[in-house]
Amino acid sequence: MFAIHDITEGVQKGDFLLLAKTISRIENRAEGVDLFLQALLPKAVPIIGVTGPPGAGKSTLISALIGEWIKEGKKIAVLSVDPSSPFHKGAILGDRIRMKEWYLHPNVFIRSLASRGHLGGLTSSMIELTTLLQSVGFDNIILETVGVGQSEVEVASLADTTIVVLVPEAGDEVQMMKSGLMEVADLFVVNKSDRPDAQIFANHIAQMIMENGQDADAIKVIKTVASQGEGVQLLNEAIMAQQQVMIQRGGNKRLILSKVIQLIVAHRLRQIDSKKMETALAEALKSPQFNIFRFIKQYLD
Ligand SMILES: Nc1nc2c(ncn2[C@@H]2O[C@H](COP(=O)(O)OP(=O)(O)OP(=O)(O)O)[C@@H](O)[C@H]2O)c(=O)[nH]1
Numbered sequence: 001m002f003a004i005h006d007i008t009e010g011v012q013k014g015d016f017l018l019l020a021k022t023i024s025r026i027e028n029r030a031e032g033v034d035l036f037l038q039a040l041l042p043k044a045v046p047i048i049g050v051t052g053p054p055g056a057g058k059s060t061l062i063s064a065l066i067g068e069w070i071k072e073g074k075k076i077a078v079l080s081v082d083p084s085s086p087f088h089k090g091a092i093l094g095d096r097i098r099m100k101e102w103y104l105h106p107n108v109f110i111r112s113l114a115s116r117g118h119l120g121g122l123t124s125s126m127i128e129l130t131t132l133l134q135s136v137g138f139d140n141i142i143l144e145t146v147g148v149g150q151s152e153v154e155v156a157s158l159a160d161t162t163i164v165v166l167v168p169e170a171g172d173e174v175q176m177m178k179s180g181l182m183e184v185a186d187l188f189v190v191n192k193s194d195r196p197d198a199q200i201f202a203n204h205i206a207q208m209i210m211e212n213g214q215d216a217d218a219i220k221v222i223k224t225v226a227s228q229g230e231g232v233q234l235l236n237e238a239i240m241a242q243q244q245v246m247i248q249r250g251g252n253k254r255l256i257l258s259k260v261i262q263l264i265v266a267h268r269l270r271q272i273d274s275k276k277m278e279t280a281l282a283e284a285l286k287s288p289q290f291n292i293f294r295f296i297k298q299y300l301d
């Protein structure tokens, strides 16, 4: 593994080679990764999760936010992950990112991540990678995830601020509630508000927040036209305000506790050889006395 100091120096200069290599090594669980991670000294750098259905304008919105932050002299890291297609190994991810204007900027690091098939792998490697980014000199970290399924919710739950991006004509609120996105959202963005009925849709979301018994004052609904940069400044302000409130309410401590639990679960899952387990299960199932609780005993403690 490389020295953290050298990675940080690279980031300062806008040379992300060592960082990129380190991320690959963490993803592949190369030798020395655990000790490397244990030596990190992360700063309180906000992690901003951006999630929502395909094509809602997440990347366009992130691009616009980066524009705001660059003006403030910040260094930004973006991790883009597509948990819904574990078997594509990143091949299609390239097409997903439309942040080309920032690709070569020395203050912006962008990386696509494939979600691997292994159990519990995605969440734990996202915790590892975001902690690395918090330790090497970035000021803001963005996590873009595509879709509205359970795994997106999980990834979203790693963020200090979770932004759910929707578009007016999506209108599928029921789906959103089922997926649990309602519960994890700190901010809703109604993007493509240049389209009709944006205000009606925004009102609808606000109403759902109230009906859900959530804090309607704290969870803002913001209309944007990301492709024109409209509403982006407002969104930036809302993100900062939300983070203040979150810290005041001790939300950052709860978040760390949830990460601790997820890392422990992932660690235990890594110790299981799922192929072997499948074989053992097939064998055990031959017995008419099969009992699932007795079967799992061999994998506990
Ligand atoms: N009319 C309109 N189009 C927009 C707006 N924001 C983004 N788009 C367009 O919507 C399309 C999808 O935008 P992306 O930013 O790639 O959406 P995404 O959510 O990142 O998509 P995936 O990562 O593939 O899920 C692009 O063609 C954008 O130019 C907007 O506010 N209004």
Ligand SMILES: [Mg+2]
Pocket: 058, 059, 060, 096, 097, 098, 144
């Ligand atoms: Mg995108």
